[in-house]
Amino acid sequence: MIDYTSAGIDFGLIAPEIALLVTAFVILLISSIRRLNAFPIYIAFIGLVVTLALSIQQWSNQESGFFGMISCDNFGIAFKILFSATSLLVLLLGYRYMIARGIDRPEYSALLLISTMGMMVMANTTDLVVMFLGLEIMSVPLYVMAGFARRSLRSNEAAIKYFMMGAFASAFLLMGIAFVYGASGTTELRRIVADISFISSRHGAYIYAGAALILVGFGFKVAAVPFHSWVPDVYEGAPTPVTAFFSVAPKAAGFAVMLRIFLFGFADLEILSDVFWVLSVLTMSVGNILALRQGNVKRLLAYSSIAHAGYIMVALAVGGEEAVSAAIFYLVAYTIFNLGGFAVVTLLETRSGCRSNFSELPGLAATHPYLSAILALFMLALGGFPPTVGFLGKFYLFAAAIKSGYIWLAVIGVMNSFLSVYYYLRVVKASYFETSDEPFTPVSYTPAIVAVLIITAVGTLGLGFFPQQLLEFSRSAIFAFL
Amino acid sequence: MVPVSAYLIVAIVLFGIGTVGVLISRNMIVMFMCIELMLNAANLALIAFSRSLEVMDGHAFVFLVLTVAAAEAAVGLAIVLAIYRNRETINIDRFSILKW
Numbered sequence: 001m002i003d004y005t006s007a008g009i010d011f012g013l014i015a016p017e018i019a020l021l022v023t024a025f026v027i028l029l030i031s032s033i034r035r036l037n038a039f040p041i042y043i044a045f046i047g048l049v050v051t052l053a054l055s056i057q058q059w060s061n062q063e064s065g066f067f068g069m070i071s072c073d074n075f076g077i078a079f080k081i082l083f084s085a086t087s088l089l090v091l092l093l094g095y096r097y098m099i100a101r102g103i104d105r106p107e108y109s110a111l112l113l114i115s116t117m118g119m120m121v122m123a124n125t126t127d128l129v130v131m132f133l134g135l136e137i138m139s140v141p142l143y144v145m146a147g148f149a150r151r152s153l154r155s156n157e158a159a160i161k162y163f164m165m166g167a168f169a170s171a172f173l174l175m176g177i178a179f180v181y182g183a184s185g186t187t188e189l190r191r192i193v194a195d196i197s198f199i200s201s202r203h204g205a206y207i208y209a210g211a212a213l214i215l216v217g218f219g220f221k222v223a224a225v226p227f228h229s230w231v232p233d234v235y236e237g238a239p240t241p242v243t244a245f246f247s248v249a250p251k252a253a254g255f256a257v258m259l260r261i262f263l264f265g266f267a268d269l270e271i272l273s274d275v276f277w278v279l280s281v282l283t284m285s286v287g288n289i290l291a292l293r294q295g296n297v298k299r300l301l302a303y304s305s306i307a308h309a310g311y312i313m314v315a316l317a318v319g320g321e322e323a324v325s326a327a328i329f330y331l332v333a334y335t336i337f338n339l340g341g342f343a344v345v346t347l348l349e350t351r352s353g354c355r356s357n358f359s360e361l362p363g364l365a366a367t368h369p370y371l372s373a374i375l376a377l378f379m380l381a382l383g384g385f386p387p388t389v390g391f392l393g394k395f396y397l398f399a400a401a402i403k404s405g406y407i408w409l410a411v412i413g414v415m416n417s418f419l420s421v422y423y424y425l426r427v428v429k430a431s432y433f434e435t436s437d438e439p440f441t442p443v444s445y446t447p448a449i450v451a452v453l454i455i456t457a458v459g460t461l462g463l464g465f466f467p468q469q470l471l472e473f474s475r476s477a478i479f480a481f482l
Numbered sequence: 483m484v485p486v487s488a489y490l491i492v493a494i495v496l497f498g499i500g501t502v503g504v505l506i507s508r509n510m511i512v513m514f515m516c517i518e519l520m521l522n523a524a525n526l527a528l529i530a531f532s533r534s535l536e537v538m539d540g541h542a543f544v545f546l547v548l549t550v551a552a553a554e555a556a557v558g559l560a561i562v563l564a565i566y567r568n569r570e571t572i573n574i575d576r577f578s579i580l581k582w
Contacts, residue, residue, distance in 0.1 A: 136550045156565045171520035182531035
C-alpha cells in the first residue's frame, strides 16, 4: 500500500484558504475601528480576487500534503475556483441591499469569507475528519448570516430553523463517520477504498450504517427530499443576498463531498446506486411539484433549488467519470444562472417594502425592459431551454445516465424538466403579461449589481453557445486521487 | 473488560434519545441540548472504537468535535437570545410567520 501520510507540510496547497482567513481576520480587526467601517467590503473584494487567482494558479497541481489530510487535485481546485467566484459575485450583489436594510455590518464580509474557506477545505480533502471540520467551518458562519437582520422576525426564524436542522444533520454525519471509523480503523477515504472488500465482509453492518448516516447528514445539507423541509423557510426568511449564497455554494460543497465519499470511498457498496436513484427521483419530483403553486419568487427558487439538487443526484446514481464531469458542469452552470436569478430578486427587493411576491412583478417589463429580459433569460436557463447553458447541463447529465443504462432515470429527469418549465414561465408571464393597479416602483441600479447581472447573463448565454471551455474544465476536473 | 458492543449500545441509545428529543421537543433550549447529546453519543462511539482498534485517531477526533460543538453552542445560544429579545418566547411552535 502507498503511504499517503508521508506527504509533509506544504503551505502552497492551502494558499487560497490562508488568503481568505487572513482577509477575514483583517476585516474583523479593522471593523473595530469605527472610522474605517466603509473599508471592509473593499478588503473582502481584494481578498477574494487574490483567492481566485491563487486557486486558478493551482490548477493541474495534483498533490497531497499535511500527512494526507489535504489533497489538492483538479476536482478540489475546480471547486475552489467555483467557491471563490461565487463568493465574489455574492459580495457584489448584496452590497446595496445590505445598506438599504440597515444591516451593512463589516462582519458580513468576514463571515462570507470564512464560510467560503470552510467549503474549500471540504472539497480538498479525502479525510472524513477534515471534511467534518470543513463542513462546520462552512455552516457556523452560515447560521449567523441567515439571522443577520437580527431585528427582523423573519430572519430570526430562518436562523433558528437553519441552525437546528444544520446541527441535527451534523450529528448524524458525525455518528456516520464514527461507524465508518469503527469498521475500517481509519477516516482516510483512500485507505477505506484500498480494503473495502475486506472491511465490508467483516464489518458489513457498521459500514452500511455509517454510509446511511453520512448520507442523511449530507442529504440535509444539499436539501434532498425527504430532508428538505427547512429549505423554503430559510430561503424566504434570510436576507436575499445570503439566500443567493445558500442556494449555490453550500450545495456545491455538499455535492463535492458526496461525489468523493460515495463515488470514490464507498464505490463498492452496490446498494448505494439504487438508493441514489430513488433519492434523485424523489428530490426532483417533490421539488418541482411543490414549486408549482408558490406565490413568492424566493420560495419558488427555493423549491427549484431542491429540484436541481435532484438533477445533480443523477450523477451520484450513475457514477463513472462522465457523470462526475457532467455534475461539475451542471454545478457551475447552475451557480451562474441561479445567482443571476437571485441578483434580479435582490435588485427588486432593495426597494423598500418589497417581498418579491408574484403580485409585485407586473409592470416590470413595461418599465424595465432590460431587467425583465434578463430575468426571463435566467428563468429559461433554470427550466433548461436551449440555447442557454441550462439546457446543455441537463443534456450532459442525462446523456451520461443513458450511456450507463439508466434510461428510466433520464426519462423521469426530462419529464421533470418539462414540468418545471411551467412555474418558471409563470414568473415570465407575471412580469410581461399581467397588469396591476399599483405603479411599479423603479429600481436603482448600482455598478456592482449591474456587473453581476452582466457576468451571469453573458455566462448563461455565452456558455450555451460556446460550452467548449467549460466542458474541458469539467472533464479535467474529475477526481484523480493521486 | 467491557466489550466494545456495550459502549456502542449506550452510544446508540443516547443518539436515539437525542434524535427523538429534537423531533418532539417544543423548547429551543431542550432541542439544543438534545443535539449536544447526539454529538456526545458520537464521541462515545468514537472513543470506544478507538480503544478497541488501538488506533489513537479517534481520540484526536473527539477533541475536534468538542471544539466544534462549543462553537456551535455559542452561535446557537446567540441566535436564541436574539429571538428572545424580539419575541419573548423560545417556543418553536410560535415560529410560524414562515410556514414551517
